Amino acid sequence: MTRHDSSLRPIDELRANVAQPFERALAMPKSVYTSEDFLAQELEHVFAKEWLCAGRADALPHPGDYLTLEIAGEPVIVLRDRDGKLRGLSNVCRHRMSVLLEGRGNVRSIVCPYHAWTYNLDGSLRGAPAMTLNETFCKEAIGLPQVRVEDWLGWILVTLNPDAPPPSVALADVEKLVGYLDMGSYQEHFREEFLWATNWKVLAENFMESYHLPVCHSGTIGGSVDLMKMTCPEGLPAFNYHWIVKNDTVPLSLAHPSNTRLQGDERRITWLLSIYPSLMITLTPGYFWYLSLTPDGPGHVKVLFAGGMSADWCADPRAAEHLAGVKALLEDVNIEDKGCVEKVYQGLLAGLSSPGPLSHLERPNYDFATYLASRIPD
Structure with a gap:
């Protein structure tokens, strides 16, 4: 063989x-x-588990600035919240599962283009029209799932993996090699x-x-x-x-x-x-x-x-x-x-x-x- x-x-x-x-x-x-099958394995075991780059943190300077990406088929929003923190959120509405945002831009809130369910910049549900007659509806119990995101030396890194070591640990050798150039600046x-x-x-x-x-x-x-x-x-x-x-x-x-x-x-x-x-x-x-x-x-x-x-x-x-x-x-x-x-x-x-x-x-x-x-x- x-x-x-x-x-x-x-x-x-x-x-x-x-x-x-x-x-x-x-x-x-x-x-x-x-091979299509090998790509499916890459998406499942590599892209869905590693830290991926969504861009540079200074590209989202203001509250409400956002960008979107897809990780192993999962639509994700990265945004700057009202406290200036980077957040990763699912980019899928919790109602009938429409994708929420596209491309890049700035929003005061995240409004679903299908039925106008509206989310705050931290992912919590702010409002949902015409839901008062549904006895199971509880606004406080519905929010966009959080996705891990970190600012590592100025890079926006995102992962779907809750167990992935933080970039500061996983990529410590990168910083040892080129840290003298201060990428974060x-x-x-x-x-x-x-x-x-x-x-x-x-x-x-x-x-x-x-x-x-x-x-x-x-x-x-x-x-x-x-x-x-x-x-x-x-x-x-x-x-x-x-x-x-x-x-x-x-x-x-x-x-x-x-x-x-x-x-x-x-x-x-x-x-x-x-x-x-x-x-x-x-x-x-x-x-x-x-x-x-x-x-x-x-x-x-x-x-x-x-x-x-x-x-x-x-x-x-x-x-x-x-x-x-x-x-x-x-x-x-x-x-x-x-x-x-x-x-x-x-x-x-x-x-x-x-x-x-x-x-x-x-x-x-x-x-x-x-x-x-x-x-x-x-």
């Missing part, structure tokens, strides 16, 4: 894949990208959402490795990359990472001249953090951008793409100009990435395709595969 025997379940193929040492590793088996300046025709893991893996940069990004950033000067360390249980030491080509990627706290290479290292399962962060001393990924069937991924600047760069008189230049570059890079990751998914569906051996620069991909294999039970 071979490592990619088609008679095996996708999880068995994946376990066989990561049972090999990294030096002999292949790319993940095709079935883990294309960075401010978000743009946020976009789009849908790409590929599996969510293809896009995640694309972020995790820089092996593709010289070719996929030959029109933008590829020319500045020397593959033989890159290192990809072994990842940790909750994330993998690698880094690039930048030159002075993009001033915004460096510490601001007024910043005297950061010293040496701290002033110019760009970190690429892949926080499992689906938060991908590029973090520099001057700016950050990130992707938060949500599966939409095996062949599509919903992408939250956003970013902004560190506090000292936000105060710079030319900050908007610098950010506009970086944003324009990132948009071009996204176009290149979209073409590459959609081609990969097309290839995954081909009958003659098969996984090939990994480069030493794809160590993060192997660690990601190991993580997934550990989360899917028998």
Whole structure:
């Protein structure tokens, strides 16, 4: 029986894949990208149990500011309540189960678009028209179920899992690695959402490795990359990472001249953090951008793409100009990435395709595969 025997379940193929040492590793088996059954397991055992990113906390500055998302098929609202606290709530009315809010915005209360049942910002039911003749109706006994949400270093993290360790514990090693950059003080300046025709893991893996940069990004950033000067360390249980030491080509990627706290290479290292399962962060001393990924069937991924600047760069008189230049570059890079990751998914569906051996620069991909294999039970 071979490592990619088609008679095996996708999880068995994946376990066989990561049972090999990294030096002999292949790319993940095709079935883990294309199988509806494997996606259902991912939604149940990964997305419904881990902390997922809904965006940045500073994007919801005022009481009533909200955003919506879906976690493993569960509609969720994240909002700022009247006391300034972040809250997670079910986005389904307790009456006839209509979805309540869509997109982003600001509300004084949450009003169901079907029968106008109205909820306070803490999820309690404020009012329900024409319910006085129902003898079982008790307004105080009906409210929107609460969903766990935390502000972790400025990131809004949400989970359906009541037993998940808090992010401060689960992601303590992230803070040890990049805490000197004080992510919590960075401010978000743009946020976009789009849908790409590929599996969510293809896009995640694309972020995790820089092996593709010289070719996929030959029109933008590829020319500045020397593959033989890159290192990809072994990842940790909750994330993998690698880094690039930048030159002075993009001033915004460096510490601001007024910043005297950061010293040496701290002033110019760009970190690429892949926080499992689906938060991908590029973090520099001057700016950050990130992707938060949500599966939409095996062949599509919903992408939250956003970013902004560190506090000292936000105060710079030319900050908007610098950010506009970086944003324009990132948009071009996204176009290149979209073409590459959609081609990969097309290839995954081909009958003659098969996984090939990994480069030493794809160590993060192997660690990601190991993580997934550990989360899917028998």
